[in-house]
Structure formats: structure tokens, C-alpha cells
Amino acid sequence: MKHNFLGDLLRHTGAKVHPRIFLTASDFDRIRTSDDPIYAAGRANVIKKADELMGKPLLEYNIPDGIRLLAVSRATLARSLNLGFAYQITQDTKYAERLWLELENVASYKDWNPYHHLDVGEMCNAVAIGYDWIYDYLTEGQRAVLRAALQKNGFEATMDDYLDRERRRSYRWYQDDPGDNWKFVCNGGATVALLAICDEDDVDTSLLEAVFEYAFEDTYRAVRTMYYPDGSYIEGFIYWNYASDYLGHYVWALKTALGTDYGLCDYEPVRTSAYYVKRLCSNSFRAFNFGDAAESVMAVPVLSWMGRYFNDPVISTMRADYLRENLSLVEPYDLIWYLPCEAKYPETVPLGFGRVGGDNASFRVGFGEDDLYAAIHFGENDAYHGHADTGTFVIEWKKRRFICDLGADNYNIHYHHAYRYRAEGHNALVFNPSDGPDQNIKAYTRIERFSNGEQGEMFAIADTSDVYFGRPVKRGIRITEVDGLKWVSVRDEYKLKKGEVGLWFAHTTGDIELSEDGGSAIITIDGQKMLVICTTGLCFEVWDCKLMCEAHNQEGQYDNSKFRKLVLRLDPRDKAVEVVFRPFSYDGNGTYMPSPKPLCEW
Secondary structure, three states: OOOOHHHHHHHHOOOOOOOOOOOOHHHHHHHHHOOOHHHHHHHHHHHHHHHHHOOOOOOOOOOOOOOOOHHHHHHHHHHHHHHHHHHHHHOOHHHHHHHHHHHHHHHOOOOOOHHHOHHHHHHHHHHHHHHHHOOOOOOHHHHHHHHHHHHHHHHHHHHHHHOOOOOOOOOOOOOOOOOOOHHHHHHHHHHHHHHHHOOOOOOOHHHHHHHHHHHHHHHHHHHHHHEOOOOOEOOOHHHHHHHHHHHHHHHHHHHHHHOOOOOOOOOHHHHHHHHHHHHHOOOOOEOOOOOOOOOOEOOOOHHHHHHHHOOOHHHHHHHHHHHHHOHHHOOHHHHHHOOOOOOOOOOOOOOEEOOOOOOEEEEEOOOOOOOOEEEEEOEEOOOOOOOOOOOOEEEEEOOEEEEOOOOOOOOOOOHHHOOOOOHHHOOOEEEOOOOOOOOOOOOEEOOOEEEEOOOOOEEEEEEOHHHHOOOOEEEEEEEEEEOOEEEEEEEEEEOOOOOOOEEEEEEEOOEEEEOOOOOEEEEEEOOEEEEEEEOOOOOEEEEEOOOOOHHHOOOOOOOOOOOEEEEEEOOOOOOEEEEEEEEHHHOOOOOOOOOOOOHHHO
16 A cells, blocks of 8 residues: 555645644644643753753764764754754754754765664654754755755665665664564654655655655564564563654654554554553563663653553553653653643552463562562563573562663674673573573573462463473572561472583672571662572572683673672582572561472462
8 A cells, every 4th residue: 555645744734834743833832831840841951951062062973883873873863852842942043053053964974874774764863853843944955955865865775775775784674574673763764754854846756755665564564563462572671662762753753744654553562562561660660671671760751652642641651750750851752742641550450460471470569669579581582682591580679679680781792602691691590501502592481370469479480491402490480478578489490410510690789698508698789688598408609790601701791890699509419499589678577488389389
């Protein structure tokens, strides 16, 4: 189906009517005059940032790692958003003049680095927003300069990738199936840009039509293959945010410019993904950062877009509540998507979240920020931005991540050899460590038993044998409460032959104090303490976070010195190891400790 986007634009907004990308003139009027605290803080924040930009040097064309211009593209986008917003809010032409200088500067670049096409997508977005938001300030000659740059560096370069024309590429993102976040960034950036200039006399309409159709078809398919029915996303939390952010740019530009997104985002799992993220995160909304994800707060601006697009105030409130307590963090995208709303996240949902056949699960003893929380990751090791981290888990209490994941490493190194990628760099088991893979990269583990706590304990169990190349191994995690005592138990059942080595790891940023016999440890973070006990009788060791195989050490790996890890050496005679984590304030009389229980009895 061919889309008559130019005809729809002329019908919806009229010829050469600006602004129309993300916001219209009436939207800016509403934002300018609203006395809502979030709008007021956002106006002040963008003007402050715009003022700070006035004296800074223009951005240089710079590819420091030999691959990416991305930092320049993103800096241009930030400058375009803040200067453009400041101009629209104040009508002070100093902001428009500075933004023109920024846009003229990047338009003069030899290219926008199509070798790493993500850079092109973000630069298209940046130039399109600036062009649209200061359109009335620019002369026709200045507009023509920006249109020419978008056509040459943006649309023609994008068509090269759509048609797979011969050239050097870091990644054939368009041809990849199902692909990753590049689908949303590259297609979305190009579409936002063409919507900004498509009604001008000097544009190549046939080129823009081709870009539009390729982009729409590819993104339509990506939405329906990368957001799974349960709301999970193919690349984990941080890339859910990045991909969804650009999907929001794409869809919202279509809505404001054309009045329709042609059903691009009419797909329930996109809405469900907001609830998936909320449920899997900790009570302080910090990410469970398996794979390449960071341990960041996930109350992100894209939630405002999802809430608004799907007319779901509960999703909107996930971001709005966070901003009301952190007004200094209100940013341009909040001003674009936020609408005043009052709604509450339902606290009647089960305390356990997950499902049989699923990849991840989370558990908590309540929804307060001080309540105990734990989560575990199974799923696909070979997923985009995945790690060899099947079975890794995190534990948080009183907003402190007592057992943590280290997150991503430097993308420019041999990634599969990096400490943070390998199983030894996660809260997982390792058998017979060597210079080879310590988990099967092709393994895909699903939860085989799950309880959300409505019928008793909360737990998730999975058979991880395929992860360990056929060695029989199962891992389970549960949160239990008895007589006011609350704890997390992690249990592994395995087979280990005499002479083989099995290691159990758990990472932390806290201070670790071992008991005299090594059977327990106390982790302390900011004065808060968590007791860790091996109930199956093994003794803990404390290791630095270094690769066991020195041959894997590489220049450029991220520093791991702030982390340390608890280690247990598995005994072939035991066939099981169980470790209990108990916050000190849940001590009760301090005498009760759960006995080890086989996974089949959970």
C-alpha cells in the first residue's frame, strides 16, 4: 500500500505551515502559558540549557573511535531541542540565530557518517527539528542549505542502505531480520526529516516517497517482531528505551504533521511494554540491567508518549510522578509529550511477576521503596545486546542494589572475551573455567515453574542444562516470609564429577565482611546491611572482578574495581548449593533460618 503522505500533510496542516514536527503552534502556546509545575520547570530548564549553549564552540566533525560520529549527532539533537524550544517559548531570536549556526555547521560536514548509519538517523532528526521549529526565522536561502544537506546526507545515504548499494558499512541494519534499535532510529530519523521539508519546491519528491515507503514497511514489521506479546522487548531495558523513544519520534511526527500514523503503532504489546518494564524494575524503578543495560531509573520520557498515544494515564503517571519529585530533570521530550494527569499505579497486582515460558521474573515483599526486591534473568544468550548471563539475578533493598549486574562493556573491544560479557562477570555458575565460552551462546532458557505469590511462596525455576553444554543444572530463586522474616533464596542443583571445578558468583558494590568460618558474609552499603548465608555448608571467598583467563585481557575494557564478588567453590558430593540473603531489619529474633529445600518441593 502506497501512502499519500504529502496529500495528507497538505490536508492536515496546510502547505509550508510550521511548526509541525512533534508540536504545532497551538501546542507551543499551551506549553508557554501553562502553570502546571512540570511545564513551568521544563520551560526554565530548556532556557537555562539554551543560555549555556550560547557561548560554546560549534561541534567539530569527530569520529574518535574510527567508527562513530554518534556523539556529535546526539549533541546536535540536544542543541536543536533546547535552542528550538527556547526560541518558541520566548520568541527571542538569539536562540534561533544560534540554532541556525549549529545547523549550518553540521550541514557543511562532508557527510553524516553513513558507514555507521545510526549517526545519520540521529542527525536527520536533529536537523529536522531545528528546521521546523525556527522555520519562520530562517531565510529561504538558509532553509535551502538545510534541505540540500538532508537530501544528500540523509535521504540519499538512507536509500543506499535500503537498496544495499555497495559501500563500507559497520552493519547492514536494513537487511537484518528481525534487527534491532537501528530500525527505529534510522527509519524514524529519516521520516521525521522528510516530513519537515516534503512540501518545498526544491525537494526530490520521488526520493522522499521511496524513503517513506521503505521506512514505514520496515518499521511496521519491526514493531510487530521486536515487541513480544507479553510486553518484553528483544534487546532488554535500555534499548527498549532507545528504540521506543525513536518510535515515539516517528509516530508523533506522523500524528502532528499528517494527523495519522497509518496504524504503525496500533499494536497492544507496545503499550504493554510500559507495564512490563514497571513490573520487572525494582521498587525505586531501577532497571534490572541484564545484557547491555545500565542500572538506571526507568521512569523515562517515552512513558509520557506511550501514555498519551494509548490514552493510558497510568503509564503517563509513571513518568509524571517521578518528575514531580525531580523538577530539575524535566526535559524537552517531557514538554512534548506530558499532559497533566492524575492516576495511580495499581498496587493490587501480585507481588511476583513472570510466567511459565517467559525469560525473566521479579519478586518483592511490597511496593514501598524500602521493600525487598529480587529479579532473575533466563532467556536467550544470543539476543541483541545479550550476554552470557543466563541465571543472573539482582537483589535490592532500601533503594540499594546489594547484588548487582555490571552492565555493558566497551563495544569496540572483542566483546565475547570481556569480563562483563562472560558468565564469570555475572551472578551465575561457571564450570571448569577455561579460555573458551563459559556459557553456551546459542542457548535459550525459559522459566519452567513459576509462582507469583498468590498461592504461597514466590519463585521461578528453570532448567539451564543447555546453557552449560548439556551438564544437568537447574536454578531457582524465591522470596519467602515466615513470622515477619523475609529473605531471598537462590538454589542450584547440578552434577559435578570428581576433579571438576564449579564456581558460584555474586557481585556487589558493597563492603563485604566474611564470618570467621566463611559460612556467611555481611554486605554493607551506606550503613544498611544484608546477611548472606550458604545454607548448604560451603564457605565464601571474596574475589576481585578480574578475568580468570589472562589471555582475554584487552586494552579498553571498562574498569571493574568498584565491584567485588562473593564466590563459592562447589563440592561434587553436594549436588546442590543454596544461598540465602536476608536484610538486617528483617531479623526478627535472629534465630530462624530457612532450611535448604529441593527445587521440586518449591
